Amino acid sequence: MSAQGILITAFAGAGLSYALGLTSARLREVFAIVVSVLLVCLIAITHGQGAEHVYYPDFLGLDLVLRMDALAWFFAITVSMVGCLSVIFSLHYVRGKEKENFYYFALLLVNAAMLGIVLSGDLLSFFIFWEIMSWAAFLLISYKRGRALDAGLKYVIMSILGSCAMLLALLYLYANYNTLVISDLAQQIRSAAGGFPLWVMLAFALGFGIKCALIPLHTWLPDAHSEAPSPFSAVLSGILIKMGIYGFILVMYGVVGLKLLLEVGAPWLHFHTVLCWLGAITILIPTFIALLQDDAKRLLAWSSIGQIGYIMLAIGVATSLGLAGALFHTLNHAVFKALLFLAVGAVEYKTGGVRDLNRLGGLIRRMPVTFACALIGGLGLIGVPLTSGFVSKWLIYKTLITEGHPFLALAALVGTWGAILYVYKLLHNMFLGQLPEKYANLEAAPFSMQLPLMICGFIIVLFGILPGIPLSVIGGIVGTLGFEPVTATLTGFGPQIGPLNTLNLCAAFAGVLLVIVAFRGIAARPKPVSQDDSYAAGAAAPAGKYHHTVRFYDPLERMTGGYLRDWVDQFYLSAAGKAKGVFNGVRRIYTGDVRTYVMYIVALLTFLIFAHTAGWL
Amino acid sequence: MRKQISLLLLLIVAAGFALCLAGAPFGAEGARESRRLVKDNVNYGRRYVSKGLDENRCANIVTSVVLNYRGFDTLGEVTILFIAALGLGAVLYGRRAGASPDEAQRPSLILSTGCRLLFPLIMLVGIYIFIHGHLSPGGGFQGGAVIASGFLLICLGCRKKKLNSVALGAAESLSGLAFVLLALIGLAVGGSFLLNFLPTGKVYALFSGGIIPLIYIAIGVKVGSELSGIIDNLSGEVR
Amino acid sequence: MVSPILLIAVPLALAFLTPMVGLASKSARRYMPAIAMLFNFIVAMSLLPKALEAPIIVRTAGWAPPLSIHLVAGPLGLLLSSLVALIGLLVAIYGIDYIREGARARYDVLYTLLLVGATGVVLTGDLFNLFVFFEVLCISSYALVAYRGDSAGVEAGMKYLIQGAIGSSLVLIGIGLLYGTVGTLSMADIASSVGSVAGSRLFISLAFMIAGFGVEAAIFPLNAWLPDAHSSAPSSISAVLSGVAIKAGLYAIARVVYTVYGASSILPFLAVLGVVTLLVGEMCAFAQEDIKRLLAFSSIGQMGLILFALALSSATGISGAVFLIISHGLAKALLFLATGYMIYRTGSRDISSLAGMGKRMPIMSLCFTVGAFSLMGLPPFVGFASKFTIVRAVLGTGSTFFITLLAIGLIGTVIEGAYFLRIVQWLYFKPAPEAMPEQTEGRAPLTALVPVGLLAVLIVTIGLLPGIVGRALGPAADDLLDRAAYIQHVMGD
Amino acid sequence: MNFLTSYIHYVGCFALVLIGLYVALVKSNLIKVIIGINLIDTGVNLFLVATGYLGGGTAPIFSKAAEQSQEMVDPVPQALVLTAIVIGVSVLALALALAIKVYDHNGTLDLRKLKGLKW
């Protein structure tokens, strides 16, 4: 199955699901799932293929090319997998809501467009699919109305801005190298004399950075992620922002190449170093802002920005371990962030749209499976050993330390500790603590919602114990991008990269666990007691059953005195307000007095005459 | 403020005009001065003056230019007048002119009789002007305007008299159509739009100039009916 | 052989015939503009392949070019006249049921004549004839803007007329200055002798023409009439005004600057003017609450971009500009047409009244969205292909000046995205207000859905297969750029 | 001085144009503005005719009496002016119709008050 077949399936699937939806809702759902699963399978069987072929000759004088290689495959499988899970999750989530047809269409379209992005063999089709993804995502973000509309607008404005920059950059490449096919371009750029201009790199970075929410281009993300429908939040956070990452990797290593990249911006500011530092900032600030969020999805959104910081940091270091870490973390983040968003979505679905962490609690009793999966996802996000997140973060730290960037490593590590705090807050405030009375009879989420969670959870643990499975693919990719390939064993790394053996760790942990459980078994079994029994000391439970997890990290908030805010966003908003004022001012030139208009005409004429006499024209 | 700015701007425009006229000689006169006026060349109409009489057998070179060499402009021009008449009707559609106190009053007998007497004479003059457009100064536009003035007189002098707008409309449509068709016949016959396909006759005779008098008649009718229509629309209810 | 002059003569004859038809059958009269435009479309399309090889020179009255008025049906002219005919045809179909009030008989004639004017402008090879057809176009649009006779329409028409009339006078002064200098009116003839005459006078005549044609082309700061006129006219008229009429003004400027004067020194200024127009248009559109006014300002913005691309003086730049003329024509016509029935439905032009339109008028809303996306330049719609071509051309020039201007201009695109997507949100994601006055006569009939749908299909089709028009763009650009070839084609050897 | 004598006709018609423009720029009465536009038109028409003027030339109309030999002025601008006049008349008619309608709607012809459409 070629890349072309995959894309046709994906796009036709999106279109057909809409058409089918007009006849039967059930048929559409089944069809959407079948298409998504089919895509995963199709991509899975193309593993290891490498092909490049023209699929649209002479589009505006350019050949559009599709290609399949290791990097594309890696991203494609991630995209199709998360996309498939979100479609499955959507089954119940959107059922009975309005515009289901549109929802499925847009969701499948976004997935298809993302596949298009990663399978593009030239930058023009990359851009085309990129734009399709952007507007389709905009439609989905706006789906829930209300505040979602503002979020959608914010997203799309920034997105267009990024696209414009990207368009400039890629057409600069075209103007200078007369091709946009990635492989030719790479060859020509590398063989051409002279370096690669910084502004082009910056323009690309603006485009990609906005999509992957690199600080200070991140401000669309918290709003968009939190206001989008949850299955789509999973897609957004899991894979859509990863397209920015893909873009960075593609341009930096696939097109420009390592050798030239290290020269970009020299001698004052090395582009990749700047990227590293931006990555570090992107880890630190959002992590701490995430701590203080009360909206579950907003918290996760900020956390996404933070995790993107890790990936950017690792990409910027420009080492083979770093890149491997970045790729692995991309995969991991896709999985566990999708899991967490879906878990929040399940809670939201069951509680009728409540995402406020201060109003939830104790749901572990009603939704144990969801909690278990969310716990695994949370641990993965933190990077606890035996989850896949650990291995990728380990790679990133390792490369930072051995390459001599302790300050960057510090940012990454502190970010991890921040992650513990917000993951705990998320889990605790939703699932632990007291169960509000109105949720006492909540039922567990339907199976179609639990299944994606379980799959994600399984992947996290599997790749955590046997990281060699993904790393064998990633190691190869790193090799194709001009680095020394990373060789990993099935359970970690040999001594030349660093001591890591997750299987040993797992065995030790299991052993100790067994011993403790056995030891614990000596003692008497505890007596199950209702939660409020013990602290109310047998008295009747307090009327309001007050809940104690409001403003969980209040001391930190108090201490930082409100400085932990999204300053950038405020700056943008005020700038936007100013711009609006300017626009309104500009509008006033059309005064309504026709004589003034005549004056404008005469003025232009006068100007031309004057300019001519003055010798300007 | 507005005045000062306007004056300033206009001063610069005036300077621009002055700049245009300064320097090399300007216009046909200027071309003659600088000896660029070539007899049989197209510049400044020299060729029309020198060859026009032979080519179209039309004594009035201006008419020859208007209807033959630049006949296509004239078609546009007729169209514009047509547009103006229609546009006026469209804009004023449904409007009743305010009933002025004079309107209720019957015009005096002398006035209305005088008008009726004058009307055929005016018509006659108008028709004369456009029929002789290719021989003497004047032509379809001028004649049409004279005809319209006759209708204006009727409107003013005999207030109760309403013009037959259907007939006017038919006249303007048909005359316009006649113009286009005459032009198209040229295309069909000689492969060129507006071709002077009729025998051009003898110069200075009434029947000379080929299709030129025919077109001028069409234009005369058209302009007359259009201007009359405009007068009608401005003075009464527009339907 | 079919002569390009039929493109003007036949619709003109049909327009003259229309009142007569009206006497026989009122309903038959409504179809006359559509018939005329259908004829034009077929003829223009059938002539286009031949014109792509070499311009078709049409003599009038049988005289060779410099002697009498001639038409030059080059690739550019025929491409644009096909566009005029196509949009004219679709809008004419739309107008069959849309126009319900006023002097219907006059509407049909004026509408046809407006398009005849536009066709004449793009086909003619004579400067004064260009002016005449320009006036045909302008005067009929003055009348049509005020067609409904309501307060806004009349005021807009009056303002449009005043500015337009002054603009025309300026053009005429320019033509007079030019005639006084070279003594001829055929554009090719002028072009061949312009090189030999000295500077100032020519430049000032060019300045007059730019200022004059610029009024119709809606160049900043000459565009104050446009938002008023386009928003107050009936939607079908807005569609042709935005889709066709202003393009004719721009064509006139391009033709004059490139062919007649070969004035490359003014191009950077025009580029700056284009970008300013783009920014001002988009900025003003951003704060509009009136949907039609918003669309009108957006047209200004797009005209700015087209002007900018035209001023690039490179083959890709001009083909991009022509492509954008086509794509903007299609999209803006679609938007105005779709808006027309939405306004009928709600009785209000406020954007907020569009809430929930996605449910009430699904096809119209969908088409509107397609048009809006295309205008923003999102793939896979045609707007993308055209904007892409322009950006490619700018970077192809490699000039920092143009690239900087483009970068500034792209900000306009961002603003444009902001307000159009806001409307899309209103259409689909805002709940329809309760107790909506449901106006049954607002339901779109087939004659409205077909043109709107066709335009949407065209936008998608050309967007996916830009090769359809792409083939004609290169020759069209050469038509404008290659002055010597133009002169040679027209004047013979 | 030589400039004035040889270009006096141009000066006159440009003066008309400028006066017309001034009226259109400054006067607030719609009818006056329309008159201003008409002035511009007139000026332009005069200008066009002037471009074709040849000193000592006759009107380009042949007659049996004066068969040939005499210098004739350029006929083209005259034809153009014929067209331009008609266009001017058309615009004028339409302008007046619009003015009537404007007055019907607003009860005024003061352009300062006709600001229903702005921004």
Next chain:
Amino acid sequence: MTRIIQLVLSPLIALVVGVLLLGLSRKIIARIHRRYGPPIYQPVIDVIRMMSQRSISHGSLFDLGVVFALAGSLVTVMFIPLGGTQACQPFAHGVLCPLSSSGGLLVVMYLMLLGPLGLALGAGDSANPNASIGVSRKLLLALAYEVPFLLVILAVMSHYETISLTEIVARQQQAGWGALSVPLSAVAAFLILPAMLGVRPFDLVSAPQEIASGPMAEYGGRSLALIKLYGATHLFLVIALFVDLFLGGGVNLATFLLKMLIVFMAVEMINAVLPRVKIEDAIKFCWKWPAGLALLQMAITVLSKSG
């Protein structure tokens, strides 16, 4: 074989020594307060007593959290070199560190998380307000001391250019203690030891008089026993890490334990005399002094490495 013995031995040592240190702690403090104090083996007795009591449970996570915490800290111990093994040769490998080849300092840092996290999850399930407050404080405190702690570790790692803990210990034994080569880091690490151990002045997590032992509020019986054991292991772990990082580990187990004892005594002195601080103050303190010192040291290290 030796591997397996090591695997069993190392957690066992940690448990025994940790429990005894707990007892010692009470004894030392009592002595400083001029009391007699409980016997040193008192914690052992406590654990046995608690194991025999039947407790309550609020749910599976309530119990499992504690198990995870203990398991996590015990596994961590396996990654820490507990002194050289010259004295007891059969245990080969040079050092008593059973999982040295399965991960380095980075793994240790991560595994140390599991304890607080497990305890926090368990306590969270108890829905006791005191527990919530305690957990919130615990996590914030962790955030507070982790910043200097990470700086310290990074400085050490960059100084020795390795992430392997055994390597660091070996290098110290060759070229002098870490306390001498990265002195400011050592000071910083010592300053945050009380916070890491949760003793005064940073005992605000379990502050018994204030929030009823915080996370432990609802625990009793076997779970509390496990918490106790976790506490002991954690105590051992932190001090052992300090010894490994700055005091050159130990030539053999005995010297290692001796060094630990000394460090422990020093910490207990602080514990005995200082009052409890507020959480905000704790954060401020940690981010000011220890973090400042560690940052300075790191800057020096980085500069000296690059220069």
